[in-house]
Amino acid sequence: MVRGQGGRDRAAVREHGLLSRILVDADACPVKQIIREEAAGREILWFATVDHEQAEGDHWVKVAKGPDAVDHALYGALRRGDVVVTQDYGLAALCLGRGARALHPDGRIYTEATLPGLLEERYFAARVRRAGGRTRGPRPRTGEDDRRFRAALREVLGGT
DSSP states (O other): OEETTTEEOHHHHHHHTOOOOEEEEOTTOTTHHHHHHHOTTOOEEEEEETTSOOOTTSEEEEEOSSTTHHHHHHHHHOOTTOEEEOSOHHHHHHHHHTTOEEEOTTSOEEOTTTHHHHHHHHHHHHHHHHTTOOOOOOOOOOHHHHHHHHHHHHHHHHTO
């Protein structure tokens, strides 16, 4: 039951026991250890620039430095049914469009319903910064963020 550009739909994945891969936008990913713990035998591809510290034993895709270079490499490797972990709303939107599932390290699962508002928020923040204004950075990470992310990752991985 293969559909589209060689990707497998969720029914085929469940029927044949194939596990989705996890693709991680890893340059500033605070949940690497949780991903390793929850991967349950799945392949994890860590995408990062060449100057990023890379853990032994992980499958790292090293990307030259440049604007959105990691995003382009991750998107190019993406297959239908993959799970993507990223803080980048634009990349998440592209991934959903290709049949992947995506979640934010804070535990939010990106959906076609939630992304328009997030992209609009990103657009307005960029306008403020271009005009010389300042926007707030992310709040400090908490243990609750880790619990929420773990639960969300289990949810999206359980869908395969």
